[in-house]
Amino acid sequence: MKSPQLGFVLALWLKSAASIEGSGYSNATIDVDVAIIGGGSGGIHSAIQLKDAGARVLVLEKKDQIGGHAETYINKETGVVNNIGVSVFEDTDVVKRYFARLGVPTSSVSASPPSTLYDFELGIPIPPPDEGAQQAILAAAKAYSQNVLSKYGWLDQGYFLPDPVPEELYMPIGDLAAKYNFTALLPIMARFNWHFGNQTKVPALYGIKDFGPDFLRSTFGQLIVSGTGNTRSLYDAALKELGSSVLLSTTILAVNRHSTGVTLLVSQNGMVKTIRAKKLLVAIPPTLQSLKSFDLSRSERALFSRFSSLGYFTGVARVPGWNSRSLANVGAFTPFHQPLIPGSRAFRATGTPDEFYFGVGFPTDQVADEDGKAVVRRQLATLAEAGAIPAAAGDAVTFSASSFHMPFNVRVGAADIKKGFYAELLALQGSRNTYWTGAAWAGHNSALVWKFNEGTIVPAIKEDLGLEHQLPLSWNSHLHLTPWMLTTISGVKH
Known part of the structure; x- marks a missing residue:
C-alpha cells in the first residue's frame, strides 16, 4: 500500500x-x-x-x-553451468536469427527422456515405454498433426481466434485428444510444458499453443540450446x-x-x-x-x-551420494499419467555428482519458496523409502539455488x-x-x-x-x- x-x-x-x-x-x-x-x-x-x-x-x-x-546456477567447485529456467528452444528460423544477431552460438540436442521413471508420490517404479507404446506415441503425433495442427497451426503466430471461437478450442485438451485419437501424446505434451495444468480441464487452446507445429517437430527431432551451455x-x-x-x-x-x-x-x-x-x-x-x-x-x-496463473519452483539441490541419478515423475494411476500437482517434474543430474536439478509445479501462484522446498523434501523421502535414491535424502537435501517463476502460464x-x-x-x-x-x-x-x-x-x-x-x-x-x-x-x- x-x-x-x-x-x-x-x-x-x-x-x-x-x-x-x-x-x-x-x-x-x-x-x-x-x-x-x-x-x-x-x-x-x-x-x-x-x-x-x-x-x-x-x-x-x-x-x-x-x-x-532465463536463470543459471554455476557450481563454484566444478564450474558446471545449470540452466534452472529456460534451457531449450524450438528449432526454428526465428530462434536461429536471434542467436545469430547477438553472436551467440547454438547447438542441437535430442529430446530424450530420463531412463528411470517413478511415481514420485507413491514411490512406484514405472517401466519405460516399450516398442508398442512408442509406436502409439508416434501414431498419436501423426493424428494430432493431421487433424488438429492442420486446422490450428496458425496459433503459433498469436491468439488470433476466429469469431465465433470453434468449440474445439475451449473444450478440454483431453476431450480433443479422444476425439482425434492423440491421447497417447498427452503425457509427452505435459512433460515438455511444465507445469501445463490438469489436462482433463485445461482448454485445448492452450494445449495446441504449447505444442504447436514447430514444437512438435522439434520434440521429435532436434531442439536448440545455447552453444555455450548457458x-x-x-x-x-x-x-x-x-x-x-x-x-x-x-x-x-x-x-x-x-x-x-x-x-x-x-x-x-x-x-x-x-x-x-x-x-x-x-x-x-x-x-x-x-x-x-x-x-x-x-x-x-x-x-x-x-x-489466473500457476506457480513453478525450480533450482538445484544437493544430496550426498546422489551419484548423477536422473529420474522423471510419471503418474501411475492419473489420467494420461500426468504427475500430481503440487509435484515435481523430474530430478535430473546436473553434471556435479551430488547435485540435481528440480522443477515443482503448483496450481496457484500464491505460494512461497518454502512450499516448493517442502514438496521436494517430501518426494525425496518417498523415493528414498522405495530405494530409488540414497536413504534419508529428504532430510539430507540442501538447496544450492532456487527460484520461483510466477506468475507462470497466465490464462483464462x-x-x-x-x-x-x-x-x-x-x-x-x-x-x-x-x-x-x-x-x-x-x-x-x-x-x-x-x-x-x-x-x-x-x-x-x-x-x-x-x-x-x-x-x-x-x-x-x-x-x-x-x-x-x-x-x-x-x-x-x-
Missing part, C-alpha cells in the same frame, strides 16, 4: 505530467521513442528489433539482471548491445498515458527519474498486481482481472475463451500509445513470443513511429495479420 505522502506526490506528478510533455524540462528526464517495461524474453527481443530499426529504446527492468526466467549468454550479449538503454533495479512508480505519448515516474537505486516516450511496450505479465502502478482503463482492468478459462476474450485483449494493442507482449499474449515459449514480436508488435510500433513508409503486413483491428493468417482464420470451419 502506498503511503499517504507518496500518494500525494504521485498525484501531483500525474497532474503535471501532461504539461511536462513538450515543455523542454530535462532535469532527471529521459526522452525515448519506446519505453519497454520488462527485460525478459519479450522485452529484450523487441528492444533489439526496434533498436535495429532506428528507434531510441529504454528497457526498465526491476531485477538486477535481464532475461526473465542460456544467459543470449542476454549477456543483448545487455552488451543495448548498454545504457537498459535500466536495471528499476521500480515503476507511476504510468501516465496521454494523447501525445507516455510519461513514467521510476525509481532506480534511490534516484527518481521521469521517462518520456512516444510509445510504451509492456512486456511483463498483465496481472493487476504487476500493473498496480498503471493508469489502467476500465476495460484493461476488467480484462486483466480475469487472468473456457467460458472466457468462448466469449471472445482474446479478441478483446488483442484490441488493446496500440490503444493509449501502448503495446503489449509476452507469454500471456503469445504463449509460454520464447520462440512464440519472438514470432509475435516480429509478426505483430514490432511492425506496428515501427509504423506508429514512422520508421516504415509502408506496412509489410495487413492491418486489421489494430493487429498486424499476415495474408496467410487472415486466409487461414477465415477458412476455419466451426
Whole structure:
C-alpha cells in the first residue's frame, strides 16, 4: 500500500505530467521513442528489433539482471553451468536469427527422456515405454498433426481466434485428444510444458499453443540450446548491445498515458527519474498486481482481472551420494499419467555428482519458496523409502539455488475463451500509445513470443513511429495479420 505522502506526490506528478510533455524540462528526464517495461524474453527481443530499426529504446527492468526466467546456477567447485529456467528452444528460423544477431552460438540436442521413471508420490517404479507404446506415441503425433495442427497451426503466430471461437478450442485438451485419437501424446505434451495444468480441464487452446507445429517437430527431432551451455549468454550479449538503454533495479512508480505519448515516474537505486516516450511496450505479465502502478482503463482492468496463473519452483539441490541419478515423475494411476500437482517434474543430474536439478509445479501462484522446498523434501523421502535414491535424502537435501517463476502460464478459462476474450485483449494493442507482449499474449515459449514480436508488435510500433513508409503486413483491428493468417482464420470451419 502506498503511503499517504507518496500518494500525494504521485498525484501531483500525474497532474503535471501532461504539461511536462513538450515543455523542454530535462532535469532527471529521459526522452525515448519506446519505453519497454520488462527485460525478459519479450522485452529484450523487441528492444533489439526496434533498436535495429532506428528507434531510441529504454528497457526498465526491476531485477538486477535481464532475461526473465532465463536463470543459471554455476557450481563454484566444478564450474558446471545449470540452466534452472529456460534451457531449450524450438528449432526454428526465428530462434536461429536471434542467436545469430547477438553472436551467440547454438547447438542441437535430442529430446530424450530420463531412463528411470517413478511415481514420485507413491514411490512406484514405472517401466519405460516399450516398442508398442512408442509406436502409439508416434501414431498419436501423426493424428494430432493431421487433424488438429492442420486446422490450428496458425496459433503459433498469436491468439488470433476466429469469431465465433470453434468449440474445439475451449473444450478440454483431453476431450480433443479422444476425439482425434492423440491421447497417447498427452503425457509427452505435459512433460515438455511444465507445469501445463490438469489436462482433463485445461482448454485445448492452450494445449495446441504449447505444442504447436514447430514444437512438435522439434520434440521429435532436434531442439536448440545455447552453444555455450548457458542460456544467459543470449542476454549477456543483448545487455552488451543495448548498454545504457537498459535500466536495471528499476521500480515503476507511476504510468501516465496521454494523447501525445507516455510519461513514467521510476525509481532506480534511490534516484527518481521521469521517462518520456512516444510509445510504451509492456512486456511483463498483465496481472493487476504487476500493473498496480498503471493508469489502467476500465476495460484493461476488467480484462486483466480475469487472468489466473500457476506457480513453478525450480533450482538445484544437493544430496550426498546422489551419484548423477536422473529420474522423471510419471503418474501411475492419473489420467494420461500426468504427475500430481503440487509435484515435481523430474530430478535430473546436473553434471556435479551430488547435485540435481528440480522443477515443482503448483496450481496457484500464491505460494512461497518454502512450499516448493517442502514438496521436494517430501518426494525425496518417498523415493528414498522405495530405494530409488540414497536413504534419508529428504532430510539430507540442501538447496544450492532456487527460484520461483510466477506468475507462470497466465490464462483464462473456457467460458472466457468462448466469449471472445482474446479478441478483446488483442484490441488493446496500440490503444493509449501502448503495446503489449509476452507469454500471456503469445504463449509460454520464447520462440512464440519472438514470432509475435516480429509478426505483430514490432511492425506496428515501427509504423506508429514512422520508421516504415509502408506496412509489410495487413492491418486489421489494430493487429498486424499476415495474408496467410487472415486466409487461414477465415477458412476455419466451426
